[in-house]
Amino acid sequence: MKRLANWRLFSLFAIVALVLSGCGKPYLSTLTPAGEVADIQYDLMGLSTIIMVGVIIVVMLVFVIVFFRFRRKDDRIPKQVEGSHKLEIIWTVIPILLLLVLAVPTVSATFKLADVKTMDDKNSKAVVVNVRSHLYWWDFEYPKQKIVTSQELVVPTDEKVYFSLKSMDVKHSFWIPAVGGKLDTNTDNINKFWLEFDAEKSNEAGNLFYGKCAELCGPSHALMDFKVKAMSKDDFNAWVKDMQSVKAPEKAQTALAQQGQDIFNKSCIGCHAVTPENKMPETARIAPNLSNFGERSRVAGILDHNKEEVKNWIRNPETYKPGNTMTGKYPQMTEDQLNALAEYLMGLKVQD
Amino acid sequence: MSTYAQKKGFGATLWDFLTTVDHKKIAILYLIAGGFFFLIGGIEAVFIRIQLAVPNNDFVSAGAFNEIITMHGTTMIFLAAMPLVFAFMNAVMPLQIGARDVAFPYVNALGFWLFFFGGIFLNLSWFLGGAPDAGWTSYASLAIHSKGHGVDFYVLGLQISGLGTLIGGINFLVTIINMRAPGMTYMRMPLFTWTTFVTSALILFAFPPLTVGLVLMMFDRLFGANFFEVAQGGNTVIWEHLFWIFGHPEVYILILPAFGIFSEIFAMFSRKRLFGYSSMVFATVLIGFLGFMVWAHHMFTTGLGPVANAIFAVATMAIGVPTGIKIFNWLFTMWGGSVKFTTPMHYAFAFIPTFVMGGVTGIMLASAAADYQYHDTYFVVAHFHYVIVGGVVLALLAGTHLYWPKMFGTMLNETMGKITFWTFFIGFHMTFFIQHFLGLWGMPRRVFTYLPGQGFETSNMISSIGAAFMSVGVIVLLINIIVTSVKNVRVGNDPWGDGRTLEWSIPSPPPFYNFKQLPLVRGLDAYWIEKMEGKKEMTPAEPLGDIHMPNSSFLPFTTSLGLFIAAFGAMYHVDDKGWALPVLFIGLLVTFGSMLLRSVKDDHGFHIHKEELMNEDDNKGVKA
Numbered sequence: 001m002k003r004l005a006n007w008r009l010f011s012l013f014a015i016v017a018l019v020l021s022g023c024g025k026p027y028l029s030t031l032t033p034a035g036e037v038a039d040i041q042y043d044l045m046g047l048s049t050i051i052m053v054g055v056i057i058v059v060m061l062v063f064v065i066v067f068f069r070f071r072r073k074d075d076r077i078p079k080q081v082e083g084s085h086k087l088e089i090i091w092t093v094i095p096i097l098l099l100l101v102l103a104v105p106t107v108s109a110t111f112k113l114a115d116v117k118t119m120d121d122k123n124s125k126a127v128v129v130n131v132r133s134h135l136y137w138w139d140f141e142y143p144k145q146k147i148v149t150s151q152e153l154v155v156p157t158d159e160k161v162y163f164s165l166k167s168m169d170v171k172h173s174f175w176i177p178a179v180g181g182k183l184d185t186n187t188d189n190i191n192k193f194w195l196e197f198d199a200e201k202s203n204e205a206g207n208l209f210y211g212k213c214a215e216l217c218g219p220s221h222a223l224m225d226f227k228v229k230a231m232s233k234d235d236f237n238a239w240v241k242d243m244q245s246v247k248a249p250e251k252a253q254t255a256l257a258q259q260g261q262d263i264f265n266k267s268c269i270g271c272h273a274v275t276p277e278n279k280m281p282e283t284a285r286i287a288p289n290l291s292n293f294g295e296r297s298r299v300a301g302i303l304d305h306n307k308e309e310v311k312n313w314i315r316n317p318e319t320y321k322p323g324n325t326m327t328g329k330y331p332q333m334t335e336d337q338l339n340a341l342a343e344y345l346m347g348l349k350v351q352d
Numbered sequence: 353m354s355t356y357a358q359k360k361g362f363g364a365t366l367w368d369f370l371t372t373v374d375h376k377k378i379a380i381l382y383l384i385a386g387g388f389f390f391l392i393g394g395i396e397a398v399f400i401r402i403q404l405a406v407p408n409n410d411f412v413s414a415g416a417f418n419e420i421i422t423m424h425g426t427t428m429i430f431l432a433a434m435p436l437v438f439a440f441m442n443a444v445m446p447l448q449i450g451a452r453d454v455a456f457p458y459v460n461a462l463g464f465w466l467f468f469f470g471g472i473f474l475n476l477s478w479f480l481g482g483a484p485d486a487g488w489t490s491y492a493s494l495a496i497h498s499k500g501h502g503v504d505f506y507v508l509g510l511q512i513s514g515l516g517t518l519i520g521g522i523n524f525l526v527t528i529i530n531m532r533a534p535g536m537t538y539m540r541m542p543l544f545t546w547t548t549f550v551t552s553a554l555i556l557f558a559f560p561p562l563t564v565g566l567v568l569m570m571f572d573r574l575f576g577a578n579f580f581e582v583a584q585g586g587n588t589v590i591w592e593h594l595f596w597i598f599g600h601p602e603v604y605i606l607i608l609p610a611f612g613i614f615s616e617i618f619a620m621f622s623r624k625r626l627f628g629y630s631s632m633v634f635a636t637v638l639i640g641f642l643g644f645m646v647w648a649h650h651m652f653t654t655g656l657g658p659v660a661n662a663i664f665a666v667a668t669m670a671i672g673v674p675t676g677i678k679i680f681n682w683l684f685t686m687w688g689g690s691v692k693f694t695t696p697m698h699y700a701f702a703f704i705p706t707f708v709m710g711g712v713t714g715i716m717l718a719s720a721a722a723d724y725q726y727h728d729t730y731f732v733v734a735h736f737h738y739v740i741v742g743g744v745v746l747a748l749l750a751g752t753h754l755y756w757p758k759m760f761g762t763m764l765n766e767t768m769g770k771i772t773f774w775t776f777f778i779g780f781h782m783t784f785f786i787q788h789f790l791g792l793w794g795m796p797r798r799v800f801t802y803l804p805g806q807g808f809e810t811s812n813m814i815s816s817i818g819a820a821f822m823s824v825g826v827i828v829l830l831i832n833i834i835v836t837s838v839k840n841v842r843v844g845n846d847p848w849g850d851g852r853t854l855e856w857s858i859p860s861p862p863p864f865y866n867f868k869q870l871p872l873v874r875g876l877d878a879y880w881i882e883k884m885e886g887k888k889e890m891t892p893a894e895p896l897g898d899i900h901m902p903n904s905s906f907l908p909f910t911t912s913l914g915l916f917i918a919a920f921g922a923m924y925h926v927d928d929k930g931w932a933l934p935v936l937f938i939g940l941l942v943t944f945g946s947m948l949l950r951s952v953k954d955d956h957g958f959h960i961h962k963e964e965l966m967n968e969d970d971n972k973g974v975k976a
Binding site: 023024028031041048052060072076077079082088091099180188213215 | 413414415417418485486487491493494497582587588589622623624625627628629630631653654655657658661662665666669670672673676677679680681683684686687688689690691692693701704705708709712713715716718719720721722723724725727728729789792793794796797798799800801802803806807884
């Protein structure tokens with residue numbers, strides 16, 4: 001008897017675990033919406049799922065009855081029925097009504113999500129981010145704040161953030177699943193949309209959302225991840241101030257870092273900027289901006305954020321992101337040089 | 353003298369198939385070639401699932417993975433599903449309308465060889481420096497950016513095989529319009545013939561946009577044009593439009609014949625005429641029509657704006673209505689019937705819930721605002737495998753079992769058929785159901801790997817195990833085919849015993865002229881009507897007379913071979929290879945030479961004389 005109870009308890013836990021895991025990770029899943037856009041889309045998913053499950057139940061009901069009642073038992077020839085106008089009208093009209101129930105909110109949401117009038121308003125204070133996608137990395141420019149960062153998008157919570165998207169090489173697609181659906185970064189034109197990051201839900205997700213590239217763009221398409229740091233408006237403003245105050249590259253703190261900075265200035269600075277100011281045109285920003293590299297959470301968007309991985313990455317980026325545009329653009333580094341570079345890069349911080 | 357019934361050596365048989373213009377033999381060619389490419393595409397699918405079974409896997413490299421997914425999609429759509437559909441159209445449609453062959457037998461053979469050489473050309477890329485790697489959609493910015501000759505193989509291979517498909521479609525249209533037997537009005541045509549008809553019309557209108565797109569890309573990649581070079585004023589979104597104006601009707605080109613095959617099966621094995629035949633025909637035509645109005649739902653995230661997205665969302669939802677009509681008509685065909693669960697019926701029965709699943713996720717995807725979340729994720733992968741595998745492939749497997757006796761004169765083993773069904777069916781749901789959730793949990797499609805810690809591990813493993821089950825099903829089918837062919841137990845006209853349409857009124861396989869005398873059709877399910885009146889065969893509509901037949905020809909083969917050779921020249925011309933230009937011209941010379949030869953040579957075919965036909969009867973004692 002006790003064993004049975006245990007077994008029941010276990011299965012109960014299993015079901016609960018399944019339901020919980022059924023929604024995916026809060027920093028990644030579309031089923032844990034963390035903002036207005038994702039909420040709207042989640043509601044649409046829910047509505048369509050309910051309608052569709054209803055349809056499936058009706059079909060399955062007929063299906064099961066047919067299976068049990070009309071198997072061949074003898075050699076009789078059934079009555080040849082041509083059809084039934086009444087029935088056929090029923091299963092034409094009801095689907096039309098069901099689709100209308102779905103079509104109306106779909107159209108209204110489609111227009112709502114595309115509403116970016118605020119972006120054209122010169123006096124608006126709304127945060128705008130120019131997203132520029134490159135082969136396997138992301139560039140984020142804040143035109144009003146005149147700062148640039150890469151790989152980790154920083155956004156204020158509880159307000160609409162507007163995005164202006166374009167690709168600098170091949171087509172990519174900008175997607176933060178937990179916060180809202182994707183929009184392609186075309187090579188031809190600028191696409192615009194908005195997202196909103198919910199403060200409470202961001203907290204639950206650890207304030208760090210996962211972003212993905214959702215359009216096949218070459219060998220390392222799967223590794224073109226980015227991260228989104230959502231923070232309160234005050235924190236965001238403080239971060240912007242810190243970024244704006246960096247006019248010259250951060251001074252190296254240790255002798256080793258100083259050595260690293262020398263190497264960096266010789267071999268890396270041709271592509272990688274270490275000041276956040278958006279002085280250069282977007283076409284000249286050919287590699288991720290590293291101004292606040294020490295404060296990021298991943299190396300190259302995918303590797304753990306520590307010195308060892310920084311060294312691994314510089315040693316041979318090709319093994320981590322095949323087809324990247326960094327490989328072969330700089331001389332081979334010795335172990336000492338790598339140590340120095342890693343020390344310098346990890347020390348690049350803008351917030352005190 | 354009748355040579356056609358004699359046993360022949362291997363060489364003679366091969367030559368026979370290389371030169372045949374008989375729709376039944378061309379059907380077998382399509383079946384073999386399509387089946388071969390289906391196995392290749394299947395192996396590619398297995399590689400994909402092995403690579404994704406565990407996170408950070410290195411079974412294949414990132415670059416190779418992209419080649420595999422590109423070739424899996426391209427092969428399955430263009431080189432497996434399409435030709436297999438064509439196999440059944442060729443094998444069955446002329447018989448169903450009571451015709452002796454298609455309208456243009458020569459063109460029919462040409463269509464096959466073009467498809468075949470295009471497919472071979474495309475697959476040779478594996479051995480010649482790498483396969484295409486820009487996805488089966490080959491979006492322009494990535495395709496232009498792609499190094500090596502992979503995408504060139506895609507462009508030229510699809511161009512050649514696409515030509516074959518296009519002329520095949522035209523041929524079927526002309527055949528159905530002109531060659532129906534006396535009494536076979538449009539509204540008495542079996543549903544498979546109707547779907548062949550609508551599909552052929554779709555091919556006629558859908559393939560030209562693809563051809564245009566491929567020509568533009570060919571000029572960009574091979575001859576220095578800039579149609580898709582944004583920096584030079586080109587535009588890549590145009591490619592997306594051209595591709596999907598073709599690509600969306602293409603899914604209906606595949607699914608409508610599948611609907612046709614299932615309609616035949618439901619009616620046959622329920623021993624009932626198709627419920628709501630007229631509305632089924634109407635729904636087929638409507639789906640074909642609406643199929644051209646919805647292409648931009650593949651581009652909801654391209655940034656076309658809310659007006660376009662809303663219009664295409666509503667149009668897409670509208671397709672759900674005729675499809676729903678069909679589902680209920682099938683259910684009510686079985687309702688009140690006497691349903692026998694043969695192997696084909698297993699597939700047809702299982703198709704209903706499977707396809708409904710694929711259909712409802714289609715409606716979910718149609719909801720534009722929500723599609724921003726689904727687009728390019730595993731949710732979409734799950735959806736289109738539910739419609740294409742759950743619809744088209746189940747129909748092709750069902751059709752293989754159903755029409756095998758008609759094509760080869762012997763029945764596939766039913767027990768093994770059911771084993772194939774169950775392993776394939778269970779494996780299919782195991783592989784793809786879980787992928788809906790992977791997509792919703794944030795896994796993009798076309799990723800060569802995924803990092804641990806994102807909650808994707810277990811589900812991907814389940815999916816990969818499912819793929820193993822599907823493979824077992826296909827292997828059992830192959831064993832079944834071999835065993836059946838070795839045993840070779842001959843069957844009669846109507847081996848299933850429940851045949852309703854004209855193809856079951858003649859021997860299996862039919863004589864090369866199909867009908868000794870064209871049959872008189874007295875209503876829908878013509879053969880069933882005669883059977884119900886106690887007759888064993890159709891009433892002839894004409895007296896026994898001479899039959900005019902076309903001669904075999906090797907020219908379709910050489911015409912296609914020429915383009916195959918020319919494609920190599922065009923492709924390597926880019927590398928400044930000295931031999932490239934001569935090869936291009938030699939190839940074109942072979943093609944145009946063959947065409948010229950065909951034009952100047954008078955080929956009136958031959959006649960089978962009345963006396964020979966009567967001798968046939970006496971010799972074999974078989975009534976046709």
